[in-house]
Amino acid sequence: MEHIQQALDKYRKSKQPEAKVATQKTKKFPDEQAIVYAKTKVHAANQEVMKERRVVSMLKHDPVAEVFRMLRTKVLKQLRENNWNSFAITAPTQGAGKSMIAANLAIAMSMEVNQTVLLVDLDLRFPKIHWYFDLQVEQGLSDYLTSDIPLSDILINPEGYWLSGIKNLENDIPLSDILVNPGFERLVLLPGRGQVTGSSEMLSGPRMKSLINDIKNHYESRIIIFDLPPVLVTDDVLVSMDYFDAALLVVEEGGNKPEEVTKALRMLSGTQLLGTVLNKSQAMPDHQGYY
Template identity: 50%
Template sequence: MIDVPNSTLEKNRIIAGFYNNPQSAVFRMLRTQVLKKMRSNRWQSLAITSPTAGEGKSVIAANLAIAIAMELNQTVLLVDMDLRNPSISKYFGLKPSIGLREYLSGDYELSEVLMNPGVKRLVILPGLGRADDSAELLSSPKMASLVADIKSQYDSRMIIFDVPPVLQTDDVLLSAGYFDSTLLVLEDGKNTESNITKSLQLLEGSHLLGTVVNKAAHHPEHQNY
């Protein structure tokens, strides 16, 4: 276990675990909505994506993972599947020596790759460096075997995949079979209507739970309730 300082998490906007931060309530509300839909359908895995880069999907994924792990009967595995631009370890202040890319292309045990950031019931499968052959790695038999293993080993575990932007690579479509459901993150005011429409079309059939509007100019009215 690596004890990540609270100051590092707050600086990187990973605030779901801090009750004294009024914005943390937003992630606990998102957790409740996501878990309700997933449990009613007996879904175990969720992919979080966005139309383009920089919309905050990784921050949403990290905060949602913490919020879900805060439930006493729920463990969470957060997988950084954005092989071309992995960032989950950065948000947690982790410095992995092995990541998903190395695991898929090398000869490592999964236990060598997994990291615990000091949050109870949360484990991270980090990314490390850029993988230009991400499409080949994600469609490999080893990736399929990895997903099957992590799904079958822990019935009570929720798996969150931080995946690449859906409009910028075919990685999401190649790996769609690994996910039970998806969540689309939209930066407020960034996307054109055609971008959003195309993203929704590409995610058709992926059990889209809904969309999250990020970086909104106005905070939700309920957050200081």
């Protein structure tokens, strides 16, 4: 029995280095560095809730998720061919599902290790990105844009009353307090909060322009996705066209009239169009038969 035990021990020792090597080989990208968010808040989104809200691009072996991965590949190809790092997603009218497309596409893009992704909710009137990720937002983009008003922008009328909120001068909000990592590596959200009036003036202001300059030039490999308001509802899209390189138009099947799509395309003529996405389609995608 002693000889058998010694043989077994010798066999186990001979297998230990092999097991270690096998563990190392299972790493898909051995040189890849895990991203650690030192300043950005990390709040792992509830994926079950996200799936109920039709955010599914993180799922594996799922036909619907594959639709967004195919869209990701087509969009990334155009971005790289033109050396672009930002694009906007909009729709002709409300209810087409542009924010849902933006959330799914942002996750799908972040799953590629070649870039990080920043998803910015630029729909200041009806922000919804935080809802799709099941996030409770205490401070959003509009809070950041109004948190630091220069003294030159604060006027006093002849009676001495303030015409603008001086309290904002004492309440400068760092951008890091608003950014959120929703639990997906390489993805950061800049969410909105509440409903804002005077959104076009806010979007065209100097603080917004400074923010755009910072986020576009901070990381070379970052792709920025802007979720915009519907193009036919407000002038917010027109005043923010200089902020992104291209646009993606989401069209609701049965919800958007041909003349609405035509008018939306005409209004987007000032930017490069990546293409259109037909949402809420009754037809099954061709690739689903593969599964």
